[in-house]
Amino acid sequence: MSERARIARLEAQLGGAAPGVRLGIGDDAAVLDPDLVWTVDAQVEGTHFDLRWVGWEDIGWRSFMAASSDLAAMGAAPVAALSSLVLAPSFDDDALDAFARGQAAAARAVGAPVVGGNLARGTETSITTTLLGRAAQPVLRSGARPGDGVWLAGAVGLAAAGLGLLMQDARVQDASIAMCLAAWRRPNALLAQGRALGGVASAAIDVSDGLGHDAAQLAEASEVALVLDARLLAALSPAALVAAARRLGRAALDLALEGGEDYALLATSASALPGFTRIGVVEPFAGSRLFIEDEEGKKPHVARGFDHFPVLEDAVL
Amino acid sequence: MSERARIARLEAQLGGAAPGVRLGIGDDAAVLDPDLVWTVDAQVEGTHFDLRWVGWEDIGWRSFMAASSDLAAMGAAPVAALSSLVLAPSFDDDALDAFARGQAAAARAVGAPVVGGNLARGTETSITTTLLGRAAQPVLRSGARPGDGVWLAGAVGLAAAGLGLLMQDARVQDASIAMCLAAWRRPNALLAQGRALGGVASAAIDVSDGLGHDAAQLAEASEVALVLDARLLAALSPAALVAAARRLGRAALDLALEGGEDYALLATSASALPGFTRIGVVEPFAGSRLFIEDEEGKKPHVARGFDHFPVLEDAVL
Numbered sequence: 001m002s003e004r005a006r007i008a009r010l011e012a013q014l015g016g017a018a019p020g021v022r023l024g025i026g027d028d029a030a031v032l033d034p035d036l037v038w039t040v041d042a043q044v045e046g047t048h049f050d051l052r053w054v055g056w057e058d059i060g061w062r063s064f065m066a067a068s069s070d071l072a073a074m075g076a077a078p079v080a081a082l083s084s085l086v087l088a089p090s091f092d093d094d095a096l097d098a099f100a101r102g103q104a105a106a107a108r109a110v111g112a113p114v115v116g117g118n119l120a121r122g123t124e125t126s127i128t129t130t131l132l133g134r135a136a137q138p139v140l141r142s143g144a145r146p147g148d149g150v151w152l153a154g155a156v157g158l159a160a161a162g163l164g165l166l167m168q169d170a171r172v173q174d175a176s177i178a179m180c181l182a183a184w185r186r187p188n189a190l191l192a193q194g195r196a197l198g199g200v201a202s203a204a205i206d207v208s209d210g211l212g213h214d215a216a217q218l219a220e221a222s223e224v225a226l227v228l229d230a231r232l233l234a235a236l237s238p239a240a241l242v243a244a245a246r247r248l249g250r251a252a253l254d255l256a257l258e259g260g261e262d263y264a265l266l267a268t269s270a271s272a273l274p275g276f277t278r279i280g281v282v283e284p285f286a287g288s289r290l291f292i293e294d295e296e297g298k299k300p301h302v303a304r305g306f307d308h309f310p311v312l313e314d315a316v317l
Numbered sequence: 318m319s320e321r322a323r324i325a326r327l328e329a330q331l332g333g334a335a336p337g338v339r340l341g342i343g344d345d346a347a348v349l350d351p352d353l354v355w356t357v358d359a360q361v362e363g364t365h366f367d368l369r370w371v372g373w374e375d376i377g378w379r380s381f382m383a384a385s386s387d388l389a390a391m392g393a394a395p396v397a398a399l400s401s402l403v404l405a406p407s408f409d410d411d412a413l414d415a416f417a418r419g420q421a422a423a424a425r426a427v428g429a430p431v432v433g434g435n436l437a438r439g440t441e442t443s444i445t446t447t448l449l450g451r452a453a454q455p456v457l458r459s460g461a462r463p464g465d466g467v468w469l470a471g472a473v474g475l476a477a478a479g480l481g482l483l484m485q486d487a488r489v490q491d492a493s494i495a496m497c498l499a500a501w502r503r504p505n506a507l508l509a510q511g512r513a514l515g516g517v518a519s520a521a522i523d524v525s526d527g528l529g530h531d532a533a534q535l536a537e538a539s540e541v542a543l544v545l546d547a548r549l550l551a552a553l554s555p556a557a558l559v560a561a562a563r564r565l566g567r568a569a570l571d572l573a574l575e576g577g578e579d580y581a582l583l584a585t586s587a588s589a590l591p592g593f594t595r596i597g598v599v600e601p602f603a604g605s606r607l608f609i610e611d612e613e614g615k616k617p618h619v620a621r622g623f624d625h626f627p628v629l630e631d632a633v634l
Binding site: 006009010016018023027029030041046048080082083084086093096100101104107114115116117118122123130 | 333337346358397434437438449
């Protein structure tokens with residue numbers, strides 16, 4: 001059963017209207033009365049990170065930012081976090097210190113302190129971060145309307161390029177490589193851009209599983225199709241992505257569409273969104289959720305999602 | 318480094334006052350303005366449960382109740398939950414259905430729907446449940462004063478007896494065994510009793526790691542000592558506990574003090590607490606945090622915590 005099917009099964013058992021619940025299973029975060037936005041994210045050793053390529057301080061940072069990005073996509077301001085750790089026997093005191101430093105730094109950057117959590121023993125280490133935020137006007141995945149523009153904040157593809165370079169044992173040789181490695185190791189949730197969405201954007205999603213995959217998710221939730229313009233995406237590509245793509249033997253557009261863990265934001269809006277760049281348009285649904293348009297025309301695109309690594313069949317409920 | 322030391326280390330990095338945070342790391346749950354009470358709990362296969370002795374439906378129920386019990390101890394009413402699952406390859410579709418049935422039943426019983434979550438792949442299955450609740454007057458661990466009574470709601474020792482019987486391959490032969498097995502497999506968070514604590518109890522804690530261990534925790538947080546009366550505990554012991562203790566070759570008092578996963582509530586109060594029974598008294602700290610008193614007098618007691626199983630060195634931040 002696919003992750004999508006599993007979520008549908010869980011929703012059938014667990015979902016349904018309830019007093020005080022404005023939005024349940026199926027978006028980047030849940031929304032509770034009066035203005036609470038709430039998310040949880042897990043990072044599992046061997047699935048989401050590998051200690052050959054990242055240290056515990058960066059893991060602390062990344063795990064916090066991954067959860068924060070869900071709030072950014074809802075247009076919410078983070079309030080506080082709980083951090084639940086399942087620790088393998090190899091997780092020693094130095095690892096704990098480094099991890100805590102990374103989480104503390106991310107919590108300060110985001111403005112949401114860690115106010116509690118849980119420690120448990122296991123055979124593999126995993127970090128589950130839950131964040132509460134507030135949004136007067138939460139932005140859902142489901143409001144995109146034909147005619148809206150498609151807008152992007154943040155670079156896409158750089159993090160996947162960074163991971164690819166790490167897996168090729170690239171050392172930091174130049175600014176391009178350094179930028180890609182930093183994008184993967186130290187992503188930043190785009191909270192300021194997210195807060196600008198409330199009351200303006202018709203829909204939004206955070207780009208964590210690849211732009212193509214997440215654009216199709218937004219399109220499905222909104223029952224529309226998204227058309228992304230390859231020429232605009234190419235024009236947006238940082239030189240570091242172009243350089244990394246060459247080194248990795250991949251197309252920059254492919255990295256931009258299929259690379260995950262960017263924590264960029266994708267939104268739809270009838271009017272301009274500050275901090276975002278327009279990359280496409282919303283159309284009525286006609287067989288495919290996602291199209292890529294270039295000088296040769298408009299073609300349906302089936303996103304593979306991010307799978308460079310033994311990674312990322314995970315999904316938000 | 319002990320779990321306690323690890324929490325202190327995390328608190329040094331992550332703790333500290335922050336706007337909107339009424340209570341951070343160090344209690345059963347965090348408290349945020351204006352009245353939010355928030356907890357997270359993890360249950361890890363091989364650490365907290367073993368599929369030889371429990372099925373996925375019960376695991377769904379237990380994991381939800383374990384988190385709910387933290388809210389009960391704060392005097393909070395649950396509002397909603399997020400459920401984050403790390404799933405091993407062996408976790409199949411039938412397991413998912415059974416797990417979801419168990420969580421849905423617990424969510425209904427508690428009155429807090431699952432409004433979202435996360436699915437991720439791993440090599441061992443773990444379930445992290447985060448619950449939000451509300452309490453006008455949250456009850457902390459730290460308010461016990463000398464002279465207060467010590468009060469208990471719920472049976473202690475039955476769940477550990479149930480696990481011990483399962484590990485001895487006991488089948489359900491009589492009502493006593495059935496009661497112990499049910500106590501371990503299907504615990505109930507004592508939410509109604511918890512809600513009666515607000516504005517009355519001086520301190521409270523949920524009894525999940527053994528009455529002795531958790532009583533000492535409350536005493537330490539309150540900078541007092543607790544004296545528990547063994548005769549009152551014996552008088553409270555259900556016949557099922559006495560019968561199970563005999564079968565397990567243990568003293569019933571030992572099971573009551575050291576057995577974990579009861580999800581009973583321990584509170585201190587100057588006046589009577591509805592739904593609770595008085596089992597001791599709060600005294601000023603004088604060298605030991607916990608004493609057991611019987612006809613031979615009062616002796617310091619060092620709680621071992623719950624460790625029958627490869628279990629439960631976990632801790633709440």
